Amino acid sequence: MKGMDLKQMHFGKDLLGIKQLNAEQIQYILNIASGMKVLINSPNKKSPHLQGKTIITLFYENSTRTRMSFELAAKYMSGTAANISVSSSSVAKGETLVDTGKTIDMLGTDVIIMRHSCAGAPKLLADNVNASVLNAGDGMNEHPTQALLDAYTIYEKKGSFRGLKVAIAGDIYHSRVARSNIYALTKLGASVHLAAPRTLIPPRIEETGAVIASSLQEALEGADVVMGLRIQKERQKSALFPDIREYARFYGIDRERLAIAGDDVLLMHPGPVNRGTELTSNIIDGESSVINEQVQNGLAVRMALLYIYTRGGRYEDVD
Amino acid sequence: MKTLIKGGRLVDPSNGVDGIFDILVVDGKISKLAADLSAADRTIDASGKYVFPGLVDMHCHLREPGYEYKEDIESGTKAAAAGGFTAVACMPNTIPVVDNDAVVKYIVDKAKAVGTVKVYPIGCMTKGQEGSQLAEMGFMKEAGAVAVSDDGRPVENTDVMRKAMEYSSDFGLLVISHCEDMKLASGGSMNEGFLSTSLGLKGIPAAAEEIQVARDVILSEYTGVPVHIAHISTEGSARIIREAKKRGVKVTCETCPHYFSLTENAVEGFNTNAKVNPPLRTEGDRQAIIKAIKDGTIDAIATDHAPHHRDEKNVEFQYAANGISGFETAFSAAYTYLVEPGHIDLGKLIKLMSIEPAGLLGKYPGGLEEGAAADITIADLETETTVRSADFLSKGKNTPFEGIKLKGSIFLTMVDGEIRFQGGR
Numbered sequence: 227m228k229g230m231d232l233k234q235m236h237f238g239k240d241l242l243g244i245k246q247l248n249a250e251q252i253q254y255i256l257n258i259a260s261g262m263k264v265l266i267n268s269p270n271k272k273s274p275h276l277q278g279k280t281i282i283t284l285f286y287e288n289s290t291r292t293r294m295s296f297e298l299a300a301k302y303m304s305g306t307a308a309n310i311s312v313s314s315s316s317v318a319k320g321e322t323l324v325d326t327g328k329t330i331d332m333l334g335t336d337v338i339i340m341r342h343s344c345a346g347a348p349k350l351l352a353d354n355v356n357a358s359v360l361n362a363g364d365g366m367n368e369h370p371t372q373a374l375l376d377a378y379t380i381y382e383k384k385g386s387f388r389g390l391k392v393a394i395a396g397d398i399y400h401s402r403v404a405r406s407n408i409y410a411l412t413k414l415g416a417s418v419h420l421a422a423p424r425t426l427i428p429p430r431i432e433e434t435g436a437v438i439a440s441s442l443q444e445a446l447e448g449a450d451v452v453m454g455l456r457i458q459k460e461r462q463k464s465a466l467f468p469d470i471r472e473y474a475r476f477y478g479i480d481r482e483r484l485a486i487a488g489d490d491v492l493l494m495h496p497g498p499v500n501r502g503t504e505l506t507s508n509i510i511d512g513e514s515s516v517i518n519e520q521v522q523n524g525l526a527v528r529m530a531l532l533y534i535y536t537r538g539g540r541y542e543d544v545d
Numbered sequence: 546m547k548t549l550i551k552g553g554r555l556v557d558p559s560n561g562v563d564g565i566f567d568i569l570v571v572d573g574k575i576s577k578l579a580a581d582l583s584a585a586d587r588t589i590d591a592s593g594k595y596v597f598p599g600l601v602d603m604h605c606h607l608r609e610p611g612y613e614y615k616e617d618i619e620s621g622t623k624a625a626a627a628g629g630f631t632a633v634a635c636m637p638n639t640i641p642v643v644d645n646d647a648v649v650k651y652i653v654d655k656a657k658a659v660g661t662v663k664v665y666p667i668g669c670m671t672k673g674q675e676g677s678q679l680a681e682m683g684f685m686k687e688a689g690a691v692a693v694s695d696d697g698r699p700v701e702n703t704d705v706m707r708k709a710m711e712y713s714s715d716f717g718l719l720v721i722s723h724c725e726d727m728k729l730a731s732g733g734s735m736n737e738g739f740l741s742t743s744l745g746l747k748g749i750p751a752a753a754e755e756i757q758v759a760r761d762v763i764l765s766e767y768t769g770v771p772v773h774i775a776h777i778s779t780e781g782s783a784r785i786i787r788e789a790k791k792r793g794v795k796v797t798c799e800t801c802p803h804y805f806s807l808t809e810n811a812v813e814g815f816n817t818n819a820k821v822n823p824p825l826r827t828e829g830d831r832q833a834i835i836k837a838i839k840d841g842t843i844d845a846i847a848t849d850h851a852p853h854h855r856d857e858k859n860v861e862f863q864y865a866a867n868g869i870s871g872f873e874t875a876f877s878a879a880y881t882y883l884v885e886p887g888h889i890d891l892g893k894l895i896k897l898m899s900i901e902p903a904g905l906l907g908k909y910p911g912g913l914e915e916g917a918a919a920d921i922t923i924a925d926l927e928t929e930t931t932v933r934s935a936d937f938l939s940k941g942k943n944t945p946f947e948g949i950k951l952k953g954s955i956f957l958t959m960v961d962g963e964i965r966f967q968g969g970r
Contacts, residue, residue: 245743324859344861345745346815365863367745402745429748430739 237534240352240359243368244409252410256378258530259523266302266525276305279336279536283309284326284351285362286342291497291521292362292371296339299528305536323347324354331355336536340364358535363402366428371531372496373406375524377414379516380451382523383492387414393445393487395421395479396455396504399428399466403496404455408436421445422477425466442477449487452514454479454495454504470503480506484514492516546586547571548962553591553923557598557913558892559900568596570919573962578915589964591923594956597895598912599631599920600876603902604696604721604775604799604847606868607633607664610651611640616852616940618652621872622660624939626966628848628872629955631920632663634906636696637674644669644680646688653689661965662958663920665691665906667721670709676700679712686716691906694721696775697822699757701727706761710770719905721773724757724782725749725823734863736809736824744815746862749824755781762789762796771795773905776849778804778823780833787842797905799845802878803869803945805834811945817858817865819945821851835888838897845902846894848875852941870941874932876924878946880953891926923957925968930954 235254238246247255265273281300283293293309300307310330323342330338335357340348345365352359363369377387384390392411398404398420405428408418412435420427421442432438439445446452457473467473484493493505493514501507510517550568555578557563567582568575602625608616616624625633635652637643643652649666656664668685670693672678682693693713699722700706710720730753735741737748758774762785765772777783777798789796803821808828811819819825837843851868858865879898883889889897899922903909911917929952934942958966 322856322860342861344863346862349815350859350861365745366747405742405745428742429737431742433739434743 239538240348241370241531241535242348242352242359242361244370244373244406244413245368247413249413252374252377252414255374255527255530255534256381258533259378259526260382262529262533263523263526265529266522271302273303275533276300276303276536280306280308280334281337281339281532282330282335283307283339283362284312284330285309285340286312286347287363289341289362292341295521295524296362296528299525299532303529303532305532323350327351327355331357337532360531360535365402366400366405367402368406369402370406371524371528372403373410374531375520375527376407376453376494376496377410378523378527379494379520380492383516384450387411387416390416390450391419391448392416392451392453393419393421393439393449394453394455395442395445395477397426397457397461398422398431398455399426400461401455407453408434412436419445419449423467442483443486446483446486449491451492451494452479452484452487454493454499456496456498457500457504474503478504478506479509481508481512484509494520497521546962547584549582549585549588550591550596550921550923551582551588553594553596555596555913556891556895558896559598559912560914562913563892568913568921570959570962573919575913575915575917575919578913589923589957593925593927595891595924595926596913597922597924598899598910599922599958599960600629600898601903601906601908602630602633602848602850602872602875603845603906605633605635605850605872606638606852607635608852609639609655610648615854618655618664619659620938620940621850621852622656622662622664624872624937626661626958626960627938627955628874629876629922629924629958630662630872631922631958631960631965632665632903632908634665634667634691636667636694637669638697642669642674643667643685643690644672644674646681646684649685649688649690662960665689665908667692667694667696669693670695670700670713670720671705674698676702676705679709682713682716682718686718690718691908692719692721692773694723694775696721696723699723699725699727703760703764707764707768710764710768710772714770717907719771719773721775722757722761723775724754724761726753726756729753729756733824734820735812736826738809738827740809740812744812751779751781751826751830754779754823755785758782758785762786762794765796766792766794769795771797774798776801776804776823776847777843778826778834779830783833783837783842787837787840790842797844798842799847799902800834800838800843801847801849802871802875802882805831805838806878806882807831807945815862816945817860817862818869818943818947820862820865820867821869822867835883838883839888843897845905846875846879846897847902848872850939852939853943855942858943868943869945870934870937870939870943872939873937874944874946874951876955877930877951877953880926881951885952919959919962921959922955924953925956926953928952928954
C-alpha cells in the first residue's frame with residue numbers, strides 16, 4: 227500500500243465478484259477493513275460514514291450470518307438498513323428480479339446487498355438499477371465478501387500472501403466461496419491447492435491458476451492455510467459421493483491430517499460447519515482455528531465495502 | 546399474371562444453372578428461363594443480384610397454437626419470407642402438441658389463410674411428446690405432416706425410439722432426432738468447460754449430445770431406417786456421423802448458423818440471448834462444424850428459429866428460455882461465415898439451405914427449371930447490414946447477433962410467383 231496513489235483507485239458502481247478486482251484494489255479494501263476492525267473493538271461502535279445512506283439486503287436464499295453481518299455493518303456506520311424477506315414479499319407472487327430491483331431503487335436505496343441461487347443474478351440487477359449492488363453470493367459463481375474476509379484473515383495472521391500455500395478441501399464444484407477465494411488468493415500471490423473427490427471438482431478449474439492436488443495429503447503438505455468447505459448431505463442423492471461416512475474417512479480433516487500441514491497452519495471455514503464431516507470438532511475448537519475470527523473480520527470487510535461503495539466506488543480520504 | 550425477373554445472376558446447382566438469365570414466371574410457375582426475355586405485366590430488376598431456388602428451413606418453431614405471445618403463423622412466416630425462406634417446417638412442441646391430425650390440419654389451414662410462405666408441419670413421434678406411446682403418424686401424414694420429431698424432449702427410451710423409427714418408415718415420414726442425454730445435461734444452461742466453471746453455471750457436456758447421436762446412428766444402422774439428426778453442435782457429433790455415413794448408414798444431419806458463427810464466449814456477461822439448446826460450443830467445435838459442412842457430413846443448414854418474449858430472456862440466466870430468433874439472420878450469417886471466408890461457394894450454400902432440406906422433407910419444388918413452382922429468392926450479396934432486432938418482423942427479438950455486421954441481404958422472396966417479401970426497407 228505504501229507509495230500507492232490512492233486517488234487513482236476506482237471500483238465502479240457494483241461489486242459483482244473478485245474477477246473484476248485487481249490485487250491493488252483487494253489490498254486497498256483490506257487496509258480500510260483494518261481501520262474498521264479498530265472501530266468494531268472500540269467501546270462505542272458508531273461511525274458517521276453511512277449517515278443518510280440506505281442499505282437494503284435482498285436475499286433469495288436463506289442466510290443468517292452474511293445478512294446479519296451486512297446489516298450490523300450498515301448500522302455501526304449510522305446507515306439506514308432494511309431487509310426484504312423474499313418469501314413474504316411480492317417476489318413470492320411472481321415478480322421478476324428486474325421489477326423488484328426497480329422498486330427498491332425508487333425507494334431511495336444507495337446499496338443493495340443481494341444473494342441469489344442463480345449465477346449472474348446480481349449482474350442482471352446491477353444492469354437495471356441505479357443503486358450499487360454488492361454480491362453476497364450468486365449460485366456457483368462468486369461470494370466476493372467471503373473471499374475478502376478470508377484474505378483479510380490470512381493477511382492479518384501471515385502479513386503477506388506471496389509464496390503462501392493455501393489448501394481448500396470440500397465441495398469445490400458447488401462452491402462460490404472456493405471460486406472467489408481462488409481468484410483473490412492467486413491474484414495476491416498465493417498458491418491455491420484443491421482437494422476433493424473428482425466429482426466435486428469443477429471442470430477445468432485448473433485454468434484459474436489453482437492446482438488440483440492428487441490427494442488430500444499432497445494438498446495439506448506444507449500448507450500455510452487450510453480451508454474446509456461445507457459438505458451438504460443432500461449431494462449424495464445426486465451420486466456425487468457415497469455418503470458422509472465415506473467422505474469424512476477419505477476427505478475429512480482431523481488432527482492427524484492437519485498436522486501434515488505444519489505447526490503454524492491457519493484452519494479456516496466459511497461456516498456454518500458440519501462438525502465431524504469436513505472438519506473434526508477438536509480442530510474446529512483447536513489452537514490453529516481462526517473460524518471465529520473470520521466472522522468478525524467479515525464485519526470489518528463489509529463495513530469497508532459499504533464505505534467504498536456509498537462513495538460511488540471512489541476513494542476519498544477517511545476523516 | 547406474368548412476372549419477369551430480369552438480369553440476375555442465376556445460381557441453381559441442382560439444375561446446373563450458373564449465369565445471367567431472365568426468368569419469366571407465369572401463373573405461379575417458371576415458364577421460361579433464357580437471356581433477354583420481355584413482355585410481362587411486371588418486371589423485377591435483379592441486375593447485380595443473385596437469384597436462386599427459395600430457401601427451405603427444415604427446423605423452426607412457429608409457436609402456434611399456444612404460444613402466440615412468442616410468435617404466430619402470420620408473424621413467423623412473414624419473418625421467414627424476410628429471411629429468404631419460401632417454405633418452413635415447424636416443430637410440434639406447441640400447446641397442444643402436434644400429435645394428431647387435427648392439430649396438423651389446424652396449422653395447414655391457418656398457414657393457408659394467413660401465412661406468407663409454405664408451412665410444413667412436423668408431427669410428434671410420441672403422444673404428448675412423452676416418449677412412451679407412438680403418435681398417430683399415419684393420420685398426421687394424411688393431414689400434411691412431413692416428418693416426425695419429439696424436438697426438445699428427446700425419446701429417452703431406446704426401445705420406443707426404435708419402434709418410432711420402424712413405424713414411421715412405413716409412412717415415409719422422416720424421423721428428426723434432437724439428440725440430448727437429458728440426465729447428463731440436467732441442470733445445465735451452457736456448454737460445459739472453463740467458461741461454465743468461471744461463470745458458475747452448470748454445464749452441458751458435448752458428450753450429452755454425442756451419446757444420443759451415437760445411439761440413433763446405431764439404431765438406424767440396425768433397423769435400416771433413415772434418421773435425421775437435428776442441430777449438431779460438436780466435433781464429436783460430426784465425427785460419429787461422418788464415420789456412419791462412410792459405412793453406409795442412412796443418417797443425415799443439420800446444423801444451425803449459430804454453431805458455425807458463434808462460440809460459448811457469446812454467453813459472457815450472462816447474455817441470455819446466447820442461451821440456446823444445444824448450447825454454443827468452443828472454437829474447436831465451430832471449426833469442426835465448418836469442416837463437416839465442407840466435406841458433406843452435414844446435409845442441411847436449418848435455423849432452429851426459436852422466438853421468445855423479451856420477459857423470458859430478461860431474467861436470471863438459469864431461468865431464461867433457450868433459443869434464438871433465427872429466420873432473419875440465417876442467410877446473412879451463413880453467407881458471412883461460410884461463403885465470404887471461402888469455406889464453400891454460393892452454390893453449396895444453396896444446396897445446404899434449399900435443395901437438400903427440401904429433398905429430405907420430400908418437398909423439392911424443382912429449382913430454377915421451366916415448369917417448376919416459382920419459389921425464388923433474390924439476394925444482394927454486396928451490402929453489409931448491422932443486425933438490429935428491433936427491425937425483425939418476427940415477434941422474437943432474441944438474437945445473439947445484435948449489433949453484428951453481416952454481409953448479404955435478402956432482396957426479394959417469391960412463393961408460387963407471388964412476391965412475399967421485398968427488401969430495401
